[in-house]
Every structure is written in C-alpha cells, then in structure tokens.
Amino acid sequence: MPAKRWTYVIPVAVVMYMLAFLDRSNVSVVLPYMDGDLSLSAADEGMVTGVFFLGYVFLQIPGAILAQRWSARKTVVILMTAWGVAAMACGLVQTKEQFYVARFVLGLFEGGVWPAVLILLASWFPLRERARANALWMACLPISSIIMAPLSGLMLDHTDWRWVLVLQGFPPLVWAVVWWFAVADRPSQARWISRSEAEYVENALAADEAAKPASGSGSYLDAVRQKPVLVLIGVYFFWITGFYGFTLWLPSVVKTLTHDGSSTEVGLLSAIPFTVALVVMVANAAWSDRTGKRRQAVAVPLVVAIAALLLGQVVQGGVLAMVLLCVTAGAVYAPYGPFWAIPGGVLRMEVVAVAMGLINALGNLGGYVGPYLVGWLTDATGTSVTGFGVLAGFLAVAVVLVLTGLRSVGGTAAGGGAAGTGASAVSEAGQGTGAESRTGQGS
Template sequence: MSLSDRAPVPLPRTRWTILIPIVFVTYGLHYLDRTNTALLFPRLDDDIPMSGTATGLAQGAAFIGYMLLQLPAVWAARRWGPRKVVFWCMLVWGLAATGTGLVQNVAQLVTLRFLLGLAEGPLVPLVILLLARYFVSAERARSAAWFLLVVPISAVVSAPLTGLLLEHFSWRTVFLIEGVPPLVWAFVWFFVAADTPGQARWLKASEGATVTERVAAEEAAKAGGGDRMRLSTLLRQRLVWVLAALYFAATGGSVGLVLWLPTIIEDLAPGATPFEVGAMAALPSLLGAVAVVLTARWSDRHDNRRTPMLMGFGVATAALLIGTRLPDTLWAQLTVLAVAGGAVISTGGVLASIPGAVLPRTAAAGALAVGNGFGAIGQFVGALLIGALRDTTDGSRAVSYVVIACMWGVGFVASALIAEPAHAAAAKSKAVDPEGSPA
C-alpha cells in the first residue's frame, strides 16, 4: 500500500515545539558572529589599523574555512551522528569567537576567523540532514524556514545589542562576551538533540516510530531508493550545480550587503550612535523575518519552489539597481536596502528544502553541502570585493550596489533552472496537510 493510499497518521507537534527551538538557538549563535563583526570590525582600527581590503580579507577568511568541511561533516554524521559533530563544532567556534577579542595583528585575526569558519561550516547541512529525519516533504520548507528564521531575527536582536555593548565596552570585551554563549549552549544541544526520532527522549516511542515510518516511506519512493550516493554521482546531478549557483548568489550578495551595511549607514548618518546604527542595520532582517515564513508557507502549500526563488532574487536585484538612481539620503537608501535584503532572506527556507524534495536524505545533505560550499566562496568574494571597491572608489555605494545586484542576478537566472518535481503521491495528498504542523 502506498503512502498516499493510507489514512493520515497524526505527526507529533513536539517536533515543532522542542526540536525547532533547539536548532533555532544553535543556528542563531552561529549567525550572531556574522552580525557582530559588521559592527565590531570598524572599531578594530583603534588597535589594528586595516584598509577596506584587509578588512574584507579578514571577514572573508571565515568563509574560506566555512566551505572546507561541508561534505566531510556529512560523511562524519553518517558514522557518529549529527548531534556529536555539531557539539564539537560549537565548542571550537566558541573558542575561536572569544579568541578574536585577544588578537594583536591582522595575521592572528585572519587565522582565528578561518578557524571559526571551519567549525561553523558543517552546521547548515547537518541541521538540514537532522530535520529530514523528523519532517516529511510537505513540511520541509516550513521546518527549514522556522530554523532559518533565526538569520533575520538574530540580526534584529544582535545588531542593536552589539551596538549597545559597544557604547559601554571595548570591541575586545564585546567579542569575549558574545563568544561565550556557544560554549554553554553546546551542552544543551548535546543533551536535548537526538539523531533520530526513536532516540528522542521528548517523543513517545509510538510517536518516534510514526515519524520514522512516514519519513522512510518517502525516502524509499525517491530516485535511487537508497540513502547513499557516491560523490562522483552526486556531482553529476544537475540540481547540485543549480544549488551551487543559488547559494553563491544568495549568500555572497547578502554577506557583501550585511558586512558593509553599518558602514554605509554611518556614511549616511555620521552622527548616529552605535545603537542607532545597529537598529537601522536590522531593518532588512526584520522585513526578511516575516517574508521567509510567509514564502515557505506558500511554497509548501503550492508545492512550488521556483516561483518564490524568482520573486526573491528579482525584487532584490531590481531594488538595488533602483537604489543607484535615488538620492543619497538616509531613508531613501535604507528603504532600498530593507526591501532588497528582505527579498533575498525570503528565499532561505525554500532554498534549503529543494534538495530534499528530489534526493535521498544523505544525498540531499551532500548536495546542500556542495551548494553551501559555493555559498562560502560567494561570501568570501562578496566581502573582499566590496571592501576593495570601497577603497578604490572612495566608498561609492552605487558601485557596491551594482556588484551585489549582479550576484543576485546570477541567482535569478539559476532560479529559472529549478525543475519542479512531479510527485504523483504528493499531488494526491496535496489537500491533506500533515497533522501536527503549523498551517
């Protein structure tokens, strides 16, 4: 009997109320570092003089480290489980984050940023792999969206918080303070997260069995019918290279914007306090926090991944190009940046759900790891290129906007290449939303 011929079995809500908050906080601590460096790096000039190019290199070093352990971490998770691998990664990145407050020169800064990126890199593919064991296909975009919602929310919360801390402490102290939470939370993750529904202490045995059965039935129906895929086979998948282009464009352009946004705001509002700069820098993320959830709901409901991706990249690219023609006033430019940033953030949950819709679980995590690796390259290019351009163009915002718009334009073209999977079983059960998931 096929999955679509059986009566719907209720799926436990505790997956949403326990597992999602755990991964939400974990990823939030990972993303906190990206937000605080945008505000903290300009202050390093007090002790470690750096040009825009050197700052971009130090920022970009984290992204080079970020891409190196993507695939190895997925293979390690097959042997030891995502829970243990993420635990050790959190300890390493927490130590690297606190250590940044002790650096004395650019070389030390670049080294620690590289180490931090190396430890943070495995998190996204491993969390997506973990979620794929707990959520069925009709829930994937929403589960990924709720976990990735932390990206805009962390910016909304941490940018003003970091700005407030900077009004009372040195940049060194702020790095030390904000590097401690991952060291503490690693142990919460270790004792609450579980590699499979059957091992989760917060699920009843019958609930764990139900989730495992539903997910296993979907996995068996996918191409290949197995959970393993050789690297050579994986790299021949068209989807992998579409994902690579999407992640390169999305994260590269976004990081180029996020890391330099506080500097752009300070140029437009030279009298603003660090707290005010942080609050204004959070506006794109605030808009994105709403957009990412609504977009994921629409995508799951209509079983459509291509349209939300086209809309997100298209609006973001157009907004920045329009911004080059608007007056250099604070609120005109901030509106452009909020719309552009929010539009790209809206694609996050949908993008993370694409590989799991058509590939077996571990192969999907591998495809995501390859895509995320290219995203790290994009982040390095975005951070370094915008820094160098600001040096050579006397801080021209228009040039920076065009470069970021070009990267997002690549994402728009790649979005058009997303093939919508035609799952007969999914089509039959389209009208029935899995019980226990938020509408």
Template sequence: MSAMSGGAAAVPNKAENGLYRKVAFRIMPLLVLCYVIAYLDRVNVGFAKLQMSTDLAFSETVFGLGAGIFFLGYFFFEVPSNIILHRVGARMWIARIMITWGVLSALFMFVETPWQFYLLRFLLGAAEAGFYPGVILYLTYWFPSNRRAKMFAIFQAGSPAAGIFGNPLSGWIMDFFDGWNGWAGWQWMFLIEAIPAVLLGLVVIAMLDNGVKDAKWLDQSEKDILARNIAADDGGKSGSHSLRAILSDWRVWQMSLIYFLFVMGQYGLTLWMPTLVRASGVTGNFNIGLLSAIPFICAIIAMVIFSRSADHHRERRWHLVIPAMLATVGFTVAATASSTTIAIIFLSMAAAGVLACAPLFWSLPTAFLTGAAAASGIAVINSVGNLAGFASPYMIGTLRDMTGSSAIGMYVLAACLVLGAAIVLTVPAKMVNR
C-alpha cells in the same frame, strides 16, 4: 513503497499535523537559538569594523578579505563535517561545533595584525563548517518535503533574528564597555558574544536527539508515523552513498551555482549593513544597531509569508524567483540612497528578499537528495555556494577602496540575484514541486 505511502496516508490529517507541531516545538527552538548565536558570531565582525578598522589601521580591502576568508575554512571542512555528522549523530557533532567556534570567537579580542585576523577567521570557518548544512540535513530526518520549507524558514529566521537583537546589542557593548580594563569596545564584544555558544553546546548534548528512533518523548506509534512518511517521501530520490556520484550529478552543480549567486547578496548585505547605515548619515554605534535591525524584522516577515505559501501551493521556483527580484530592486536603489529613510526602506527590501531566498532554496535540492547522498550533496552545495561569502565582502571592500563608494558593489550583487533567478527557472518544476 505503496504500502508505506498508504500507511502514512491513513493517518488523519489533523492528528498528523498535531504530531508535526509536537516535533517542531521540541527541536526547533533550540536549533533556532543555536543559529542565532552562530550567525551573530559569524557576522559581528561587521560591527567590530566600526572601531576595529580604525584601531588596527585595517583598510577596507583587509577587512573584506578577513571577513570573507571565513568561508574558505567553511569550504574545505564542510563536506567532511556533514559526513561525520551523518555517521556519529547530530547531538555530539553539533555540540562540538558550537563549543569550538565559541572559543575561537573569543580569541578575536587579541587580534593585532591582518594576518592574525585572517588566521582566526579561517579557523572560525573551519570550526563552524557543517553547522548550517548539518541542521538542514537533520531536519530531513524529521520532516517530509511538503513540510520542510516552513521548517527551513523557521530555522533560517535565526539569521535576521541575530541582526534584530545582535546589532543593537553589539553597538551597546562597544559603546558601554569601551575602555573597561584597557580593552576597546570591539574586544569586549567578541568576548561577551562568544560565551553563549559554549553554553549552548552543553545544552545540545543534554537535549538534542539524533533522530526519530532516539526520541524518548515520542511513543512508538508516533515514531512509526514519522518514519513511514520519511520513507515514502524518499522514494525516487537520489540515495547513492558515493561522493563521486554526487560530484558527477549535474543537478548538484546547478544548485551550487544558484546558491552561490544568492549568497553573494546575503553576505554582501549582512557583513556591510552597519557600514551602509553609517554611510547614510547615522552616528553612534547603538543607533546604527537599532536602525540595522529594521531590515531584519522585514526579512523575518517575508520568510514566513513566502515559505508558508510555497508549502501550501507546493510550488518552489517562482516562490524563489520573486523574493530574489525584490532584493534586486532593494540593492539597486539603496546603492545611491540620498537619505537615511530611503536607505533603510530599500535595505529592508533587499534584506526581505535575499534572506527569504535561503530557506526557499533548500526546498530544491532536498526534493531529490536523501540519506548519505543528502549528507554529501547538501554539504557540497553549501560549501561551494558559501564561497560567495568569501567573494562578496572581498569584492565590496576592494571596490570601496577603489571608488570610495559601495554603489558598484551593490549593483554587482543585484546582477547576481537576477542571474540566480534566471537559472532557477531552468530547473524542471516536476523535480522540485513536492
């Protein structure tokens, strides 16, 4: 191990930084673009709700359950999906995921009943299961721990980017195409926004390499440097191939709980953002889309600042706790905002905090998991954590039907973030600060 570490250390830092920039410029733009489309197809149901619920007579509870049931499909199929990706390679498996979810997303235009809505949301979750944790795993093949927070943040930027561009686009499609060919605006939105997923799936087949050894755009010396750094970084991590060993590791369940609490806030925000903005007094789908983009712009800025600082200082816990508390304040004040301006300011604070948590969080489990253990462990953590994607919108929808307000739901989300931050501080610093 020392020999490998010494070989990596012998590379001039400037040259090594240049190599990692080369890798990032090659693989990250495609992965980010895929995530933008994936996230858009996952949460555009929040925009469709502005027309869909009225057209189909869906209650807030029906919408919340349908929005959340996506994550049950995710839960059941995510671990198998990530294991298959690790075995067969990222290129074909990620392409399969994207093409399948694109087709299913388009089928939402034909929904007429709650049960059709529930079924398609479940199938969409099953089809997309493995994409996000698969990319997290894929990045561990290329980047050592001390470079991952920045890469995770770049990838995770696809989430707010989908909000920045997707929300105005969804609003415009719903307004502009409403009534064309006898279809409602929300039907056109599902169809038009599904097409890029299928096309990008074909691009992935053509452009994505499974790992370092398959990259023809690297010479052998560059491959050796990357491989040595990953090998040195993997020393001391959990590498057991046994799923049973992963499920019996208390650290995996601790990470799952932390992620669950943070995801409660993430999807509570993203799936209900258009509704919250409209409740502040904004009218017109395109106007709602434009204002909904502002919090996501703030989120991208926060993600870059916190992730760069976390990698620079090699400190993970407080860099996760601080944005979680920032989001707590945002949710608490936005819950009872008396004007559109106040609502947007504090929704921006909530978005900046809660969306910055995701890339920062993944620096924790990937600091002690590697190889097949990483494939299984990341998938377990993500699938359990994403059950919050089911619980959060369903909880908010039910509370809105019961109380006629989003305030109590926002307070619950704030409480989840406080608890998650507290648990982060129980994680030993020496385990994650790399």
C-alpha cells in the same frame, strides 16, 4: 498526532544557529568602531569578513557525512564548542594577520554545522513537513540580526570591540550543554517523544525514501552527477555573493544614514531591515509550500533585490534609503526556505547529505567574494556604487540559473509537484495537527 518534535528540536536548533550567525556577523558591527586599532583598509575589512568563508568550506561535506553516518547531535556539539573558543580568540588578536587566521578558524569550525542540522531535520520531519521545518529553523538568521545587532551596539557603547567579540563567543559553550541533553539524532533515541509520534515520523520517512528513485552509493561522484546539484551550487554561489555583500555591509550604510550616530542607534536601526526580512522569509516559504512554485519563490525575491540595490545607489540618505534597505533585506532572505526544500525533495538520503554539503560549501564561497569585492572596489573607485552594482549582477546570474537550469528538475524542485509535499504540510498542519501548526509557527 503529538507534535513535541516542533517544540524540542526546532527551538534548540534556532538558538544554536543564532549564536553561530552572531559570531560570524558581529564583525560587521564592530569594524566601524575599531578606530584603526589594526590599521585595516576597506579591502582589509572585506578580507576579515570574507576569510571566514574560506575556512567555512572545508568541513561542509565531512560534517554532513558525519551527521548522517555517525551522529548529528555529537557532530554539532563538538563544532559548537570549537567555534565558541575560536570566536573568543577573535577578540584577542593584535595584528590584522592574526585577525585573518582567527576568522578563518572560526569559519572552519562553523562550516559543518549547517549541513549537519539539515541532516538532523531530515531525520525528524517528513517531506510534507520539511519545508516548514527548514524555514522555521532558518528564521534564526534574521532573528539573530534583530536581537544581536542592537546588543552589539549597546555593548560597544559600554566597552570596546575586543570585549564584544570575547563575550559573544562564550554563549555557544553554554548552549552546547543544552544541545547535548535536549536533542537526539532520531525519534527512536529521544526520551521525551511518545511512541505514536516516533512511529509516525519513522514510517513517514521510510515512505518518502521508498518513493524516490535509486541514486547510487552516496559518493561524491554520485552527488555531482545530479544536474540539480550542479545548478543549485551555481544559484547558491551567486545569490550568497549578493546576500553577504549586502548584509555584512549594512551597519556601515546605516551608520552613514545616521550621520555617525551612537553604536546603539546604529544597532537598533540595523535591526529594522532584518525584522522585515523575517516576515518576508516566513511568508515566502508559506506561499511556496501552498503553491509548490519553488523556482518562482527563489527568483522573484532576487529580482526585487536587484532593483532595490541599484535604486539604493541613487538615493542618498533619508527615509527612502532605509525603506530600500528593508526591501533588499527581505528580498535576499526570502529564498531560503524554498531553496533548501529542493534537495531533499529530489534526492535520496544517501546522496542528499553529500549534495547539501557540496551546495553549502561551494555556494558559500560567495560569502568571501561579496564582501571582498565591495571592499576592493571601494578602495579602487572611491565609492561603493560600483561594488553594489557588481553584486546586483551576481544576483541576476542566480535568477537566470533558477529559471533556466531547474526547468528539467522534477516537480518537487521546479514547482509542479512540490504542492504535493509543501501544500499537504500546510493542509495537514491546519486540519489534522492544529497543535503542531501552532507550536511550529510559535518557534
């Protein structure tokens, strides 16, 4: 079976979201080098980081619904253009209040992109390929940090933080043109795909939907009534609180380890934990597909993250501290592939769009809570130890919810029957579609 969808859809989506992740996370790199320009306290810095996620909530569900009922391609290109302009505006602010507003607007426009792309992938990859497709696309998160953290550091050595934010907001405007011509909403609309591949995808997707139980009209209420959705919202919130509380403060920790080294050095060292995260993330997704153990693939890495975060507060500086940063980075990124394989495996398409919007919208509020908690507790206690201890507690709640709240979910989510979808993806990629496997992994 031809596999052009792996070489057209996935790489373009990866680059697109790398740029989105850069524009939301570059602020963590520039904050230590703003030299008091906006008179930001630690709590203010936490607010600058976290207010993004307040805006991020509003277009999650509308973005998912527009992608499903109108066009994922058009929805993303509009949002990409808007967030590029908002990202450039972040470099033009003159007060901390303006910085808050600019970051809020950036989050607003980026908010609909994640669920829209998940809907797009669900129109291109059947369930037996979905986990791998999701994982390959979501690899853009650590890849972005690997590439962009050193780039931001290098730019800071040659210009100021304002120009870094302005210049890094420009690429989404260019990539929106690439996205428009390279991506189609479904195989039947793509000029570059063969008829046989298009028929294979559409027939497989129809069979996937026919095998799922009816789940109502796809309204908000239908989505909320699904127990897995409620549990996944809780898991995602507590996990993302710990996730962003760690990753968005990572450059400051590395800067301390380097004894206030150059911004280029800080950027390069910051890329090391994200390189580890990329490897662990892909490996964990492959293990989850092979065994079908979705719950364990989410819970076990988070337990490791808890231990590494707590131990890291005891170890001060040195190689061991960097090792612990790498372990924590790998552990908090690892659940992405298995986690997002759950909704599409248990919910029909008319419900899954709303469900994924709800999960991402409410769960990502943790992106506000985590950074702000660390900043506020640092100001209140004079040390970041308390903040990271609280973040470890949030991750612990996520583990409990995964292990107890998803027990009653069908095999696809909980791990029993997922092997039927995930393992078959690996099997078929390795046996029947060798080219597809090589292309997909290369993405």
